Amino acid sequence: MPKKLPDVQNHQDSRGVELEKVGISNLSYPLKIRDRNNGLQQVTAKFDILVGLHSHQRGAHLSHLVSALVRYKIKTFGMDDLVSLLKDIRKKQDGEGIPFDSAFIKMSFIYFIEKVAPESKSKSLVPYDCGFEISLNNPGYKSVIVNVPVSTVCPCSKEISNEGAHNQRATVTIKTNQKLSDKRIVWIEDLIRIAEESASGEVYGVLRRTDEKAVTERMFSQPAFVEDVVRNVVVALRSRIKNIEYFVKCESFESIHPHNAYAETSGIS
């Protein structure tokens, strides 16, 4: 008689400890997200879905969190769809006596953009680690995150050496935070573009020799410390996406050291 199985999660709890985030982590799920150029892009996402839990309830019903996602299976995901999903999740747990304003979702995925090589015009796809994050906690926020592979040419090495300069792959991270009521769409594509233009050079899937020459020369005409990359991103955000909270970092896998160079900052553009 399944109906009679005890509901242990619903037991009263007497320890007097409210939990800020309870739920599931590391859930893989395939879905379609909005793509500025192609309408939709299918991705394989990793999710954390978490809700706040009153001090008097023993456990959250975790299967509901996964079920919510299953119900959305065929739908497109833009940021607004994620907000709706999260509100549904929160409401479902509300039936269990938990207040509305505490719920959190985070998804990360590899997002592909087709790039065109500078000289041969060869097309290829470049993968970017991206993500969305939403919190309904009063007042809540919604975030877009991009991690962008770029190259950095060391300005010091270039200045002091008779020939060349050490350079390397680096990762630029940009995270924006908006109020839930802010209706602007922050496009993944725009943040990636800003990151790529702020570094010494950008990466491509396919480069012919003519392209490699152009990419190398562009890199060397724009040497940049990690400090420079982060500052260039901030300057670009101030001019192109005004009045938005940002967190920016750059980590450079130095070719002359076993460790990395690192810079970060945050602010409002």
Added chain:
Amino acid sequence: MPKKLPDVQNHQDSRGVELEKVGISNLSYPLKIRDRNNGLQQVTAKFDILVGLHSHQRGAHLSHLVSALVRYKIKTFGMDDLVSLLKDIRKKQDGEGIPFDSAFIKMSFIYFIEKVAPESKSKSLVPYDCGFEISLNNPGYKSVIVNVPVSTVCPCSKEISNEGAHNQRATVTIKTNQKLSDKRIVWIEDLIRIAEESASGEVYGVLRRTDEKAVTERMFSQPAFVEDVVRNVVVALRSRIKNIEYFVKCESFESIHPHNAYAETSGIS
């Protein structure tokens, strides 16, 4: 004048060292692969694409390896399509004087299968790390790889304890190798099923309480060491996929230890 750029890779090499595998690794690419139940499934794959290199040539043309994949962008990938792709890649490098029979491709991806909970019949997707591998080296082979999350209940702990038994998540890996001329399709779905039936229990995305009861009781009715799981897989392969080379391993994330339990074996079914 791009045409006049020197082709450094084509230089003669005098060190007298033949290279077994040269190419690109860790390339992300989205593509559709064959799905037994739904026809096609889009995945985000990671690729290594490598070719042998004669001792007299300095370098391989790596951009050709990526271009080959780009040309296949819109096509379906089954094992045979991968073999064709790899032969194309090999032929392209052959123009550069390298013999036909040395080329290698490996792809890995998360593959989703919809599973039905045993009692509530709730449907949910379970992600599996899967892969294909092909070598054209004489005589060459083609491989299917699945990594399957399962649960293992310790038979010793169950036998000696007054109540319960330690159990945990474990991963079962099955890799099959076939000759290139072997026309049988080894389905990912079949290998996963064998792995799940060989363990104490299997995993689900969504389980209601009635399901959790059934899954727990099934686990405890079928306790299994990692040794048992590997042997069960071998026995199942012998009866269901005859005359195939296999490698099988099981790694169990012991809940009473900080380290893992491990077993592996190989053979022909």
Added chain:
Amino acid sequence: MPKKLPDVQNHQDSRGVELEKVGISNLSYPLKIRDRNNGLQQVTAKFDILVGLHSHQRGAHLSHLVSALVRYKIKTFGMDDLVSLLKDIRKKQDGEGIPFDSAFIKMSFIYFIEKVAPESKSKSLVPYDCGFEISLNNPGYKSVIVNVPVSTVCPCSKEISNEGAHNQRATVTIKTNQKLSDKRIVWIEDLIRIAEESASGEVYGVLRRTDEKAVTERMFSQPAFVEDVVRNVVVALRSRIKNIEYFVKCESFESIHPHNAYAETSGIS
């Protein structure tokens, strides 16, 4: 003439962007840290060492950050030594016109504790991922972090099943934050003990059959959701380490799901 090499990092910067953290990340270094039972324990640590950078200076001198660590090579590291090291680092960069109160260090390492099996009294070492973190930013803080492998037996599964219950390995994280002026030593050993007692069971390197029986029965006498584990930790902190800021989380690698169960909270004990 090395002395005449230009100092590009010292150039004036006109972009008007202050950087919160600049430095090196992922630096490996061997050192001895304080061990409550044995005096000292040698570990292989990973470091991030970062300083704030005024808007008018182009770059930090990263080699100074590493040199600072090299000078400390032969010394013991307790939290206070790390605070001193960081103040030295900050002062060195101050010579370059950056204010005192912005510097940050984070180190993580595997720390071993000898444990005794409950029945056979067999001794073995258990590894724990631990770390320290210090910020000199006004007012600054110093943190101890432990990540502790434990086991969790699902209370719901135990209640509803005729036999057994699913259980699994889980990780409990406790992070404490103190003011720099707080002279109390928060021992890694105490935080680990709290985490282990708050879960269903703890892990050991070596267990004989008599031990395995005892450990299994203890686990089943104390079933715990991730919610329970986090609350038990908070209750223990309130009674044993009073008046300290804490962050606590538990992530459980569910043996019946491909995803994890998760809970976190924070507060002052």
Added chain:
Amino acid sequence: MPKKLPDVQNHQDSRGVELEKVGISNLSYPLKIRDRNNGLQQVTAKFDILVGLHSHQRGAHLSHLVSALVRYKIKTFGMDDLVSLLKDIRKKQDGEGIPFDSAFIKMSFIYFIEKVAPESKSKSLVPYDCGFEISLNNPGYKSVIVNVPVSTVCPCSKEISNEGAHNQRATVTIKTNQKLSDKRIVWIEDLIRIAEESASGEVYGVLRRTDEKAVTERMFSQPAFVEDVVRNVVVALRSRIKNIEYFVKCESFESIHPHNAYAETSGIS
């Protein structure tokens, strides 16, 4: 009455499946290994310890594998000590009716070497991922493995560009295999040196500006594809460590691509 607890692992097995490797994986353990310059170096190692299992026995006694390591706690580890340890482990399981010649151990650890900057003579430590591997299977082998961070300057990019050349961090792996009866010591230090000299440049913990100039100019005077690096290693092995089986690979984290360049080969020097 602990003595009466049933020994489930010792049960007869009737499935007729011999297991090649059974044991524990991912075991962390601190120990001292031989250091050519300093006598001993303490490391935090990860171990896999595995034995073969007859088709008629249900399970191996995994706690014995860990106990064997515990007994060696205070001893120095060179390759010969590892061989002895493994023979002890095998003998202990022999009492359980398993033949002598099937046992396997693998350990990996971060090993530090002090390096001197080329101009300023500043000293700093560089971390290298290293390992040992031993198999007693007839005829058995013993292996030394080093993974060495280096830099590679692209010869093609340098040749075709008006200025500079893309370069990046790369990893060179060298693995040697010897017969158990081969008494030569293959020093980690020698393999690392070969890897560093075979690339465009090597990495350092601390570099002053004069050093950075020297390191950059050295890199650009010795451009190398991954193919070149692997061939240079083979040529060096042939002249410096004769008549040894080797596996060599180089993976380069290309600064102009999101994927890596890769080359590998194997042979006898």
